[in-house]
Amino acid sequence: MKTEQDRGEARCNQVLDAAADCFRQRGFHGASMAELAKAAGMSVGHIYHYFENKEAIIAAIVERDVAEILALLDALYDDEDILQALIREAGNDIGESPCSDDALQIEILAEATRNPKVAATVQEGDRKARTRLAETIASGRERRGLPPLGDLEARTEIIIALFEGLMLRQVRHPKDVDAATIAVLRSTLQTLLET
Incomplete structure (x- = not known):
């Protein structure tokens, strides 16, 4: 009930x-x-x-998307090798996740450039996702016995930029993400996560 x-x-x-x-x-x-x-x-x-208003609705959409990202990252902790799980999952279901809803994400980002309240919401959501991704990478490296990364924040930023860039590419060059693109994405992630 x-x-x-x-x-x-x-x-x-x-x-x-x-x-x-x-x-x-x-x-x-x-x-x-x-x-x-x-x-x-x-x-x-x-x-x-x-x-209260449309800004509050956008805030809730952003929070829902961030919660989904955090849940996806949390699920990786169940894998013995977190880094390989990150690499393996990269490219799976691109275009099917609510977080990759290109038109909606672009609309929210555009509004964030004009509206300080929406910008603050987007930036806080990004901070949460970025922090959790960095923690996930650090944990995966620790489990493997790899040394901590002095440039963890920079690598995290580049990884996020790769995925956001793929989203924008879908707008500029609409096509299915092919196997070759996913292979290059995974290879790039392997370099960023494991070296």
């Missing part, structure tokens, strides 16, 4: 999914609260019960 909290979470996710669709299609400023409400199948007043 669903609790009140479960129903509330389901309604919030319903709003977030509808908002993501609207932002993807019409942009942050082009999507009105009335459109979001219609897409979510509820009243505008009901949406305001859960979210």
Whole structure:
């Protein structure tokens, strides 16, 4: 039996999914609260019960995406060799994860360039994901008996840039990520993680 909290979470996710669709299609400023409400199948007043404004909805979308990234990284700890798990998983399901929703991610980043509140939300989400990735790399190296990296932060930044760059490439050059691209990505990651 669903609790009140479960129903509330389901309604919030319903709003977030509808908002993501609207932002993807019409942009942050082009999507009105009335459109979001219609897409979510509820009243505008009901949406305001859960979210103060569109900025709060973007913040929740970013938080949901970051939570997914953290969960993916946490799952790697179950693997005996974290570094090999990172390399093996690289390129799997590119384009299928909500975190790789190109149009939505680009829309949020564009809004972050204009809106300091959205920028702060995006930057905090990035800090959390970046920190966890660095911790995951450090833990993987420690388990292997490899020395700590003096340039761990820089390597983490480059790894993130690789994945964000692939997202942007999908906009500029839409095509399936082929086996050769994934092989080069994994080889690059192996160099960054293991040397």
